[in-house]
Every structure is written in C-alpha cells, then in structure tokens.
Amino acid sequence: MTRVTADVTFLRGYNQALVMAVGRTAGTFERATVVEATGLTPQAVSKVIARLTADGLIRPAGVRRPGIGKPAVVYELVPDSRYAIGAHVARRTLRLVLVDLAGTVHHSAVSPLPRDFTPEQLLDALATGVDTMAGVGDLRGRLTGLGIGMIGPLDHANGLVRDAHGLRHWHDVPLREIAEKHLGLPVHLDKDVTAGITAEAWRHGATFGDAALIMVESGIGAGFWLGGATHRGAHTNAGEFGHTVVDLTGPRCVCGRHGCLEIVHQHAAEAGDVAHAARVLAVGVVNLLQTLDLAHVVLAGADLLRHPQTYLSAVTGAVQADARRAAWLSTRVTVSSLGADVIAAGAAIQVLDQHYGIPALAAS
Amino acid sequence: MTRVTADVTFLRGYNQALVMAVGRTAGTFERATVVEATGLTPQAVSKVIARLTADGLIRPAGVRRPGIGKPAVVYELVPDSRYAIGAHVARRTLRLVLVDLAGTVHHSAVSPLPRDFTPEQLLDALATGVDTMAGVGDLRGRLTGLGIGMIGPLDHANGLVRDAHGLRHWHDVPLREIAEKHLGLPVHLDKDVTAGITAEAWRHGATFGDAALIMVESGIGAGFWLGGATHRGAHTNAGEFGHTVVDLTGPRCVCGRHGCLEIVHQHAAEAGDVAHAARVLAVGVVNLLQTLDLAHVVLAGADLLRHPQTYLSAVTGAVQADARRAAWLSTRVTVSSLGADVIAAGAAIQVLDQHYGIPALAAS
DNA sequence: AAAATTTAGCAACAGCGTTGCGTAATAGGG
DNA sequence: CCCTATTACGCAACGCTGTTGCTAAATTTT
Numbered sequence: 118m119t120r121v122t123a124d125v126t127f128l129r130g131y132n133q134a135l136v137m138a139v140g141r142t143a144g145t146f147e148r149a150t151v152v153e154a155t156g157l158t159p160q161a162v163s164k165v166i167a168r169l170t171a172d173g174l175i176r177p178a179g180v181r182r183p184g185i186g187k188p189a190v191v192y193e194l195v196p197d198s199r200y201a202i203g204a205h206v207a208r209r210t211l212r213l214v215l216v217d218l219a220g221t222v223h224h225s226a227v228s229p230l231p232r233d234f235t236p237e238q239l240l241d242a243l244a245t246g247v248d249t250m251a252g253v254g255d256l257r258g259r260l261t262g263l264g265i266g267m268i269g270p271l272d273h274a275n276g277l278v279r280d281a282h283g284l285r286h287w288h289d290v291p292l293r294e295i296a297e298k299h300l301g302l303p304v305h306l307d308k309d310v311t312a313g314i315t316a317e318a319w320r321h322g323a324t325f326g327d328a329a330l331i332m333v334e335s336g337i338g339a340g341f342w343l344g345g346a347t348h349r350g351a352h353t354n355a356g357e358f359g360h361t362v363v364d365l366t367g368p369r370c371v372c373g374r375h376g377c378l379e380i381v382h383q384h385a386a387e388a389g390d391v392a393h394a395a396r397v398l399a400v401g402v403v404n405l406l407q408t409l410d411l412a413h414v415v416l417a418g419a420d421l422l423r424h425p426q427t428y429l430s431a432v433t434g435a436v437q438a439d440a441r442r443a444a445w446l447s448t449r450v451t452v453s454s455l456g457a458d459v460i461a462a463g464a465a466i467q468v469l470d471q472h473y474g475i476p477a478l479a480a481s
Numbered sequence: 482m483t484r485v486t487a488d489v490t491f492l493r494g495y496n497q498a499l500v501m502a503v504g505r506t507a508g509t510f511e512r513a514t515v516v517e518a519t520g521l522t523p524q525a526v527s528k529v530i531a532r533l534t535a536d537g538l539i540r541p542a543g544v545r546r547p548g549i550g551k552p553a554v555v556y557e558l559v560p561d562s563r564y565a566i567g568a569h570v571a572r573r574t575l576r577l578v579l580v581d582l583a584g585t586v587h588h589s590a591v592s593p594l595p596r597d598f599t600p601e602q603l604l605d606a607l608a609t610g611v612d613t614m615a616g617v618g619d620l621r622g623r624l625t626g627l628g629i630g631m632i633g634p635l636d637h638a639n640g641l642v643r644d645a646h647g648l649r650h651w652h653d654v655p656l657r658e659i660a661e662k663h664l665g666l667p668v669h670l671d672k673d674v675t676a677g678i679t680a681e682a683w684r685h686g687a688t689f690g691d692a693a694l695i696m697v698e699s700g701i702g703a704g705f706w707l708g709g710a711t712h713r714g715a716h717t718n719a720g721e722f723g724h725t726v727v728d729l730t731g732p733r734c735v736c737g738r739h740g741c742l743e744i745v746h747q748h749a750a751e752a753g754d755v756a757h758a759a760r761v762l763a764v765g766v767v768n769l770l771q772t773l774d775l776a777h778v779v780l781a782g783a784d785l786l787r788h789p790q791t792y793l794s795a796v797t798g799a800v801q802a803d804a805r806r807a808a809w810l811s812t813r814v815t816v817s818s819l820g821a822d823v824i825a826a827g828a829a830i831q832v833l834d835q836h837y838g839i840p841a842l843a844a845s
Numbered sequence: 846a847a848a849a850t851t852t853a854g855c856a857a858c859a860g861c862g863t864t865g866c867g868t869a870a871t872a873g874g875g
Numbered sequence: 876c877c878c879t880a881t882t883a884c885g886c887a888a889c890g891c892t893g894t895t896g897c898t899a900a901a902t903t904t905t
Contacts, residue, residue, distance in 0.1 A: 122520040156486040186882025187870040350774020361768035365728040404725035410714020550851025551901040
C-alpha cells in the first residue's frame with residue numbers, strides 16, 4: 118500500500134474543497150462565514166474565493182449591509198457550472214439522473230434492461246441515455262463524468278465488476294474501462310449502497326456524522342459513511358448487511374447460513390405482514406447501531422419505499438426503545454429525501470466529489 | 482463541526498509521520514526505501530530524515546554497499562527515544578505497561594482494584610504505578626504521556642467517563658482532566674477495545690487494512706480500524722458488538738433484548754462447551770465481515786485467551802466455510818501477539834500516535 | 846588511473862497560508 | 876459638511892513546504 122505524498126497542491130485542493138462544501142450547504146455565504154467554518158485566515162479565504170470565482174464555480178450574489186462598516190460581498194455556488202450523470206444499474210432496470218454541482222437532481226429517467234443483460238446491452242443503454250441527458254441543456258465542457266452504482270461484488274479501485282449477483286454475464290468485467298472508451302467520458306464505478314450514502318452525505322454537508330443507508334430492494338444492503346468518508350471495506354464488499362445472522366435457528370438462506378436478516382425479513386414480507394418485516398429490519402438496524410454507533414440512519418430502497426411510514430416508525434421505535442441507549446446516544450432516522458433516485462444521484466455525486474470534494478490522503 | 486485547516490505545518494507533520502511509520506515497521510531503512518514507500522522526492526526525504534535525526538527519533542545505523550556506487554546510509558528508529566505508559570482499567574484490575582517508540586512493551590504490571598472503586602482510588606493506583614514505571618529507567622523528558630483504556634460508555638473527545646458499566650461511582654467523571662492534574666502528564670482516554678485495535682495497527686504499519694479486534698472478557702466487544710484510523714462512532718460508543726442480536730428467540734439479555742451474541746455465548750461457555758461458545762462467536766464475526774468487509778480479525782481478551790486455539794480454529798473455519806466468500810475475499814484471523822497487554826499497550830500507543838502518528842485533518 | 850554508477854546535499858524556486866498594514870466603503874456624531 | 880469609528884478587503888513581504896537543477900562524494904568496474 119503506497120500512500121499519497123502531501124505537497125502544497127494538496128493544501129490548495131483541500132482548502133478549496135472546504136470552501137466548496139460551505140457553498141454547497143449554506144445557500145449563500147460570505148468571507149466571514151468561511152473563516153468561521155474552516156479556521157482559515159480571511160486573507161487565505163480571499164485567495165481561494167478568487168480562484169473559485171475565476172473557475173466559475175462560485176459567483177458574487179450581492180452584498181450584505183449589517184449596519185456600520187463596509188458591506189460584505191455575498192457569494193453563492195453556481196449550480197449549473199458543472200454536471201454529472203449518474204446511473205443506477207439494477208437487475209431489470211437502468212435509472213439515469215442528471216445532477217448539478219449543488220447536488221440537485223434535474224432529470225430522472227428509468228428504462229428497462231433485458232433479463233440477464235450483457236455488458237454490451239448495458240453499454241448501449243447507457244450510451245443512448247447519456248446522449249439524451251447531455252442533450253437536454255448544452256452541457257459541453259460542464260459534464261464531469263458518469264457515475265455507475267451497481268450491485269456487487271465489484272472492485273471499486275480497479276473499476277471491475279467481479280460477479281454481479283443474479284447476472285450470468287458479469288464475471289470480471291472491466292466496466293469502468295470499457296465504458297470510458299465507449300462513452301468518451303470519465304466513469305466512476307461503485308457499489309449501489311455506497312453511492313447512495315454518498316448522496317446523503319454530500320447534501321447534508323459537514324454536519325453529517327457517521328451514518329448508514331439501509332437499502333431494501335431485492336435484498337437488504339447497507340452503505341456506510343464513517344469518519345467523513347465512505348467505507349467500502351477491504352474488497353469493496355462492505356454492506357452485505359442482509360446476510361448477517363439474526364436468528365440462529367431460522368430458515369436457511371441462499372448464502373448457506375441460517376437465519377440471515379434478509380431471509381427472515383423476506384418470509385415476513387411474503388406473508389403479507391409488513392409491520393413484522395419492518396420490526397425484523399429494525400432489529401438489524403439496532404445491531405448496526407450497537408456495532409458502529411451511528412448518528413444517522415437513512416432508509417431507502419424500492420421495497421421499503423412502498424411502506425415508508427411503517428418502516429420508519431418501526432426503526433425509530435426500536436432505536437428509542439433500546440434500554441441501553443441513553444439520552445446522549447442520539448440517532449436520527451430518516452427516509453431518504455431523494456427517494457428512488459438516491460443510488461443514481463449518489464453515483465453522479467461521486468464523480469463531482471472526485472473533483473470538488475475534500476481529497477483524501479491515503480490511497481488503499 | 483469545524484474542520485482543521487490545512488497549512489504547511491500539516492504537510493510537515495504528515496510526511497514526517499510517513500517516514501516514522503516506515504522506520505517503525507521496517508527495522509532498518511534507507512532513503513530509497515522511504516522514497517519508494519511514500520512517493521516523495523529523495524531531496525524531500527533527506528530533509529525529513531535530517532529533522533528526525535536532529536530530534537533523536539532516528540539515527541544512522543551503518544551503510545549498505547549494494548555493489549557499484551556510493552554506499553547508502555542505513556537508518557533505524559531509536560526505540561528508547563520516547564516512551565508512553567498505558568493503563569488498562571477493568572472492573573477489578575489495573576494493568577500498566579511501559580511502551581517505547583517502536584511499540585515494544587518493556588514492563589507490564591497488574592494490580593488489583595477495590596470492588597466498585599472510586600475515581601480517587603483509581604487515581605492513587607495510577608499515580609503509584611506511573612511513578613514505579615517512570616523510575617525504572619530515567620525517563621525524564623522522554624515520557625510523552627499516559628494512555629487510559631477503559632470500559633465505556635465514555636466521551637473520548639472530552640476525556641469524560643459517562644457511565645462505566647458495573648461501576649457505581651463513575652458517572653460523568655472528567656477523568657482526563659483530573660488525571661492530568663493529579664499526575665502532571667498528558668493523558669489520553671479511550672474505550673478499551675479502541676485502544677486495543679490501535680496497538681495492532683501501529684505494530685503492523687501501513688499493510689494493516691480494515692480490521693477489528695474481538696475482545697472476549699466480561700462481555701464481548703469490538704474495536705475497529707477502518708480506512709486507516711480508529712472508528713469510535715458518533716458518541717465514542719462503537720463496538721458494543723456483544724449486544725447484537727443473533728438469535729431472535731434466544732434468552733433475554735441484561736440489555737433487554739433477546740438473543741444477544743453475548744448472552745448466547747455466555748450460556749454456551751457456562752455449560753462448559755467451549756467449542757460451541759467459540760462457534761457462536763464465529764457467527765458474530767462472520768456477521769461483522771459481511772457488514773464491514775474486513776481484511777483482518779484479531780482475537781483477544783482474557784476469556785478467549787484461555788482457549789486461544791479453540792476460538793482461532795472456530796473463527797477461521799467459519800470465515801472460510803462461508804459460501805459467499807470467494808477466494809478474493811481474503812481475511813486474516815489471528816490471536817493478538819500482545820496477549821493480555823493489548824489494551825494497555827494500545828492506550829500507550831495512542832499517546833505516541835498523537836505525536837508521531839499520521840495526523841488527521843477532520844476534527845469531529 | 847579513468848570511467849561508470851549510485852548516493853547525498855546545496856541552492857534556487859514555485860506555491861501555499863500567514864502577517865502587517867494600507868485602502869475602500871459605510872453609518873453615526875459633531 | 877467633516878471627522879471618526881467600524882467593517883471588509885487586498886497588496887506585499889514573509890516563512891515554510893516540497894521540487895528542481897546541478898554539483899560533490901564514494902564506491903566498483905574497466
């Protein structure tokens with residue numbers, strides 16, 4: 118494992134990203150806002166703001182006259198200065214979204230995919246979809262790339278799909294590489310749940326603590342945001358949350374073990390008892406909280422979003438009922454505000470994040 | 482949440498820490514070794530090495546003559562240039578260790594603590610223990626501080642013990658502050674399991690990927706090393722791994738839920754069936770792997786270390802037997818090489834890490 | 846003894862945030 | 876109307892970082 122060397126260009130990118138994060142989450146801001154949020158000196162912030170303004174990423178938006186003294190210049194992010202396209206590849210559908218620099222979803226489109234689609238079929242669907250999206254406005258020069266959120270297992274670092282569950286033609290497919298050639302765009306590949314939690318983190322900004330995205334949709338998975346970054350695990354395989362055992366004497370799961378959260382939940386759901394299914398999921402969520410001590414749990418996924426209130430109240434109730442959880446152990450439970458777009462939007466945001474997000478130093 | 486600003490002093494500390502990490506894990510090293518490991522230019526490494534040598538942290542240790550050309554100067558860490566003392570505070574015992582800059586444990590001592598000991602009693606025990614340890618060599622000026630690894634819940638950021646489980650006199654005790662006053666040393670307070678995983682990570686160096694320390698000792702806990710840093714969670718409460726439900730219809734646990742890993746494991750152990758208890762723990766470990774995708778699992782704790790082989794083979798077997806785990810999903814399972822000292826040593830290492838470890842940018 | 850090779854370091858440089866201080870723009874008071 | 880206090884902002888010099896260009900030193904090979 119080689120670590121990235123830290124030179125002055127890192128400082129530049131890091132502090133620039135801090136200012137961008139303020140701009141993204143604060144609506145409008147001025148120099149003093151950034152000074153307070155980052156600890157940089159006013160002069161340093163001036164330099165950063167000058168660079169960002171020159172790049173067209175932010176712009177002046179009037180002045181604020183708080184009374185006495187010279188008015189402060191108010192700045193705002195320029196949302197339409199950069200775009201990214203996100204794709205959510207599921208077993209039967211492809212969802213594409215267009216996201217701007219502020220993290221706002223502008224267009225969303227779902228198209229069916231053939232059963233057991235091949236890499237070529239996916240690429241064709243991506244190509245036509247991307248062309249349509251890019252043609253909506255004139256995005257030349259402002260499109261930073263395509264993000265793909267997909268079912269695993271896959272290898273994020275190398276852009277490789279190892280074995281997409283339930284898809285026969287997907288073994289060791291270098292999807293990132295061939296998609297970049299086919300589309301002529303930078304492509305970023307990640308697991309669906311990891312992309313999803315990135316969307317939530319980007320939109321919430323610096324106040325977003327350790328969190329998980331719980332995804333119930335043809336299986337149960339989880340995406341993690343820990344210590345200010347996504348957690349993918351050693352082999353991009355973190356989040357197989359549905360295959361944790363919650364009932365040692367439970368029914369046998371497709372994975373070979375007994376009483377996995379996913380199979381227990383599925384049995385309850387198939388019996389039509391949504392409330393029971395939600396309570397089973399809640400047990401798993403509390404397990405996560407005990408293990409990872411999360412500040413925020415976001416619920417998502419097509420199957421869950423059919424009964425959002427049932428799941429939300431079951432999970433919230435289980436979290437609050439846990440006797441071990443004192444008042445200071447606060448955890449917010451919410452349903453994703455992006456709804457069905459969360460994975461695709463997160464995939465797009467990951468592309469934006471590579472350019473305008475806070476850079477990491479350690480490369481794994 | 483304010484983020485730490487990145488200035489040139491950060492670069493200095495970061496790259497210096499990279500070189501120290503090489504020195505700690507490589508035994509001896511030369512300039513070219515560091516260049517390869519870090520990506521810095523040779524000239525930059527020369528400057529860093531000069532600084533570290535001036536501080537007495539590393540020293541020349543001969544030359545290497547690889548054939549043609551000028552011989553390369555070989556350097557080595559100076560282990561006895563800095564020390565830290567680590568304390569493992571358990572319910573009935575206090576363990577103190579003296580650790581040098583290389584992470585080597587020099588002295589280890591266990592003393593009993595009164596039942597339901599008070600903060601004052603602990604401070605007295607710490608004071609006498611620290612005096613004894615510091616008097617072994619002449620450590621004036623080379624002692625960086627005291628690290629305390631303790632049962633939770635506690636607040637790492639503020640050095641506050643919230644409610645130590647099973648200890649009546651420990652509610653909202655500002656232990657770090659009062660210990661610093663009482664001992665005249667910098668004090669670092671953290672949860673026991675988090676301290677333990679830090680010891681493992683520090684000793685393994687940069688090759689240490691995402692990992693967990695599984696601790697079986699009057700309860701079951703886990704410490705996490707994720708993304709190159711400890712994971713403490715939103716309220717320093719991560720690792721309550723023993724209170725994750727693995728058996729929905731299992732016996733009631735002290736925490737109020739049914740079928741927690743800890744109570745199921747305890748029942749098996751009390752029945753004298755160590756092998757069964759180990760298999761129960763193994764189910765929990767595989768749950769962790771599914772969730773977090775770890776590269777390394779370290780086993781520790783007094784109860785586990787009474788039957789290390791039984792637990793090691795049960796966990797290793799369960800990890801390998803998991804049908805979902807393909808060949809590329811490799812996970813190393815080991816018993817901690819530090820044995821019973823792992824928590825105390827880790828607490829000491831956390832102090833060293835604050836000074837000579839890789840600095841983090843985000844402050845939570 | 847000369848050439849080739851490898852290591853090491855001096856000196857100048859570019860780029861970052863910081864510091865010192867001057868300037869611009871406003872409101873309020875005499 | 877002018878002066879002062881206040882607040883915002885930026886130029887210029889500075890210290891520090893890692894980088895680059897180049898020279899010197901130490902060794903083996905020819």
